[in-house]
Amino acid sequence: MPILPSFNESFTSFFTFIFFISPLILLLIPYLKSKPNKNLPPSPPKLPIIGNLHQLGRNPHLCFRRLSQKFGPIFLLQLGQIPTLVVSSPKIAKQVFKTHDLAFSSRPFLFSAQHIFYNCTDIAFSPYGSYWRQVRKICILQLLSARRVQSFSLIRQQEVARLVDRISHSKDRVNLSSLLGLYANDVLCRAALGREFSAGGEYHLHGFQKLLEEYQILLGGFCIGDLFPSLAFLSNFTGMKSRLVRTANGFDKLFDQVIAEHLDPEREKLEESQDLVDILLEIQKNGSDDKIPLTMDNVKAIILDMFAAGTDTTFIALDWGMTELITHPNAMKRAQSEIRRVVGDRRNVTESDLLEMPYLKAVVKEVLRLHPPAPVLVPRETTEDVRIEGYDIPAKTRVFVNAWGIGRDPESWKDPETFEPERFLGSEVDYGGLDFEFIPFGAGRRICPGITMGIATIELALAQILHSFDWELPNGIEAKDLDMTEVFGITMHRKAHLEAVPKPYFT
Numbered sequence: 001m002p003i004l005p006s007f008n009e010s011f012t013s014f015f016t017f018i019f020f021i022s023p024l025i026l027l028l029i030p031y032l033k034s035k036p037n038k039n040l041p042p043s044p045p046k047l048p049i050i051g052n053l054h055q056l057g058r059n060p061h062l063c064f065r066r067l068s069q070k071f072g073p074i075f076l077l078q079l080g081q082i083p084t085l086v087v088s089s090p091k092i093a094k095q096v097f098k099t100h101d102l103a104f105s106s107r108p109f110l111f112s113a114q115h116i117f118y119n120c121t122d123i124a125f126s127p128y129g130s131y132w133r134q135v136r137k138i139c140i141l142q143l144l145s146a147r148r149v150q151s152f153s154l155i156r157q158q159e160v161a162r163l164v165d166r167i168s169h170s171k172d173r174v175n176l177s178s179l180l181g182l183y184a185n186d187v188l189c190r191a192a193l194g195r196e197f198s199a200g201g202e203y204h205l206h207g208f209q210k211l212l213e214e215y216q217i218l219l220g221g222f223c224i225g226d227l228f229p230s231l232a233f234l235s236n237f238t239g240m241k242s243r244l245v246r247t248a249n250g251f252d253k254l255f256d257q258v259i260a261e262h263l264d265p266e267r268e269k270l271e272e273s274q275d276l277v278d279i280l281l282e283i284q285k286n287g288s289d290d291k292i293p294l295t296m297d298n299v300k301a302i303i304l305d306m307f308a309a310g311t312d313t314t315f316i317a318l319d320w321g322m323t324e325l326i327t328h329p330n331a332m333k334r335a336q337s338e339i340r341r342v343v344g345d346r347r348n349v350t351e352s353d354l355l356e357m358p359y360l361k362a363v364v365k366e367v368l369r370l371h372p373p374a375p376v377l378v379p380r381e382t383t384e385d386v387r388i389e390g391y392d393i394p395a396k397t398r399v400f401v402n403a404w405g406i407g408r409d410p411e412s413w414k415d416p417e418t419f420e421p422e423r424f425l426g427s428e429v430d431y432g433g434l435d436f437e438f439i440p441f442g443a444g445r446r447i448c449p450g451i452t453m454g455i456a457t458i459e460l461a462l463a464q465i466l467h468s469f470d471w472e473l474p475n476g477i478e479a480k481d482l483d484m485t486e487v488f489g490i491t492m493h494r495k496a497h498l499e500a501v502p503k504p505y506f507t
C-alpha cells in the first residue's frame with residue numbers, strides 16, 4: 001500500500017482543532033496579546049501583517065497564492081504566535097536562496113518533528129549550525145552521492161521488474177497508485193535498510209507502513225505546539241502528544257532491531273552492497289572528520305529522514321506523472337514512441353537508455369512544475385535580522401516559499417496551468433536550484449540532497465511502465481471524470497487513487 005495519508009484522520013484532527021482548540025485559543029487571545037512571548041522579535045515595521053491563522057485553510061499553497069495575488073509576492077502572516085513570511089515570486093526566492101542564503105538557512109524547531117526526529121537531530125529538521133553542517137556533509141558525500149546512487153542501480157532495476165510483474169498479474173484495471181507507492185517504498189527500504197519492504201517480511205509485520213502513514217498525518221496536520229509554542233502543553237490533552245510518542249517509539253523499536261541485525265558479526269558485508277545503515281554505522285564507529293561524534297539516536301534520525309523525505313515525494317511524482325499522461329494521450333504517445341525507439345525490442349529499460357530520452361525528462365520536469373510534491377517546500381527560519389525588498393525581517397521568522405505558486409506564475413510561464421512537457425525541450429531551465437522559477441527541490445544550502453536518487457527512481461519506473469504497457473482509463477471513465485483534488489499533508493497527494501487499465505505491449 002502506498003503511504004497515502006488518511007483523509008478522514010486529517011479531517012478529524014482538523015475538526016478537533018476547529019471545535020475544541022480554536023474556542024480555547026479565542027479565550028486566550030487577550031492573555032497572548034498582553035503577554036507576548038519574550039523570545040519573539042517584534043513584527044517588522046514596514047511589512048504589514050495581512051492575515052492570521054484562519055486564513056491558512058487546508059491547502060496553504062492555494063491560500064498563499066490567493067493572498068499573493070492580492071498583496072504581492074512578499075507578505076507576513078501572523079500564524080498563532082509565529083510571524084510567518086510568505087514568498088511567491090522567483091525574484092524574491094532568489095534573494096532568499098541566493099543573496100541571503102545564510103540568513104534563511106535554518107528550520108523552525110517544530111513540536112511534532114522534535115518528537116519524531118529525535119529532537120530534530122535528523123538533517124531536514126535540524127536547525128542551522130555545526131551539527132547540521134556535519135550531517136548534511138555525510139549525506140552529500142556518503143549517503144546520496146552520485147556514486148552511491150549508482151550503486152543502488154540494481155535495486156532499482158529489480159524493483160521496476162517487480163512493478164511490471166505486479167501490473168501484469170493484476171486483472172484488467174489496476175490500482176496504479178498503490179503499486180507505485182509500493183515501488184517507491186521498496187526501493188528506499190532496500191537501499192537504506194538492505195531489506196524488502198513489501199514482501200510480507202518482518203518490517204511490514206512490525207507495522208512500518210502504519211508508522212509511515214501515521215507520521216505523514218502527524219507532521220502534516222495542525223499541531224498547536226507549532227503555532228502557539230507557549231500552549232504546547234495543550235497537546236497533552238488533544239491526544240497529539242501521545243500519538244507522537246507512540247509513533248516515535250514504534251520507529252525506535254524498529255530501528256533498534258535493524259541496527260542489531262547490521263551489527264551482527266555473522267552478517268556478510270560486501271563493500272558494493274553496503275546499505276545506508278551500514279554506512280552510518282561505520283561512520284558512527286570510526287568517527288567522521290568532524291568533531292561531533294554521531295550517537296545511535298543520530299543514526300536513527302538520519303535513516304528516518306531518508307524515508308520521510310524520500311518515499312512519499314517519489315511516489316507523488318510518479319502518481320501525478322501517470323495521471324497527467326493518462327489524461328494527455330498525445331504526451332503519452334510521444335513519450336512512448338521515444339522510449340520504444342531507444343529501447344527497441346528489449347523488454348527492460350536500462351538507466352543508460354534514459355540519457356537518450358529528452359522527452360521523458362521533460363515530462364518529469366513538467367510534472368514537478370505543476371505538482372511539486374512539497375508545494376511550499378519545508379519551512380525555513382531566519383537565523384538573523386535581514387532586509388529583503390526594503391522590508392526588515394527579524395531573526396526567527398518562519399518562512400514559506402510557495403514553489404507551487406511560483407511554478408504556475410504567468411509572468412514566468414506561458415499557459416502556466418497547461419500540462420505541456422514540450423516547454424522544457426531545448427530549454428536550459430532545470431530543478432538544480434539555479435532557476436528560481438522552477439524550484440521543486442528548493443534551492444540554496446538546504447536544497448534537497450536527494451535529487452539524483454529521486455530522479456533516478458522516478459525516471460526508470462516511468463520509462464519502464466510506459467514501455468511495457470499501453471494505458472487507458474477504465475471503461476466509462478473519461479479524463480474529465482478524474483478527481484484531481486489535491487490533499488495537503490506535509491506533502492501534496494492526489495486525493496483519489498489512480499485506477500487504470502494496462503494493455504501489455506509485448507505478447
Ligand code: HEM
Nearest residue numbers: 123124309310313374377378441442443446447448450454
Ligand atoms: C521527487 C522527489 C523529491 C522531492 C520533490 C524533494 C523535495 C525536497 C524539498 C522541497 C526539500 C526542502 C528544500 C529546501 O528547504 O530548500 C527537501 C529536503 C530534503 N530532501 Fe528531498 N525531495 C525528493 C526526494 C528526496 C530523496 C529521494 C531523498 C533521500 C533519500 C531526499 C532527502 C531530503 C533531505 C535529507 C532533505 C533535507 C535537506 C536539509 O534540510 O538540509 N529527498 N526535499
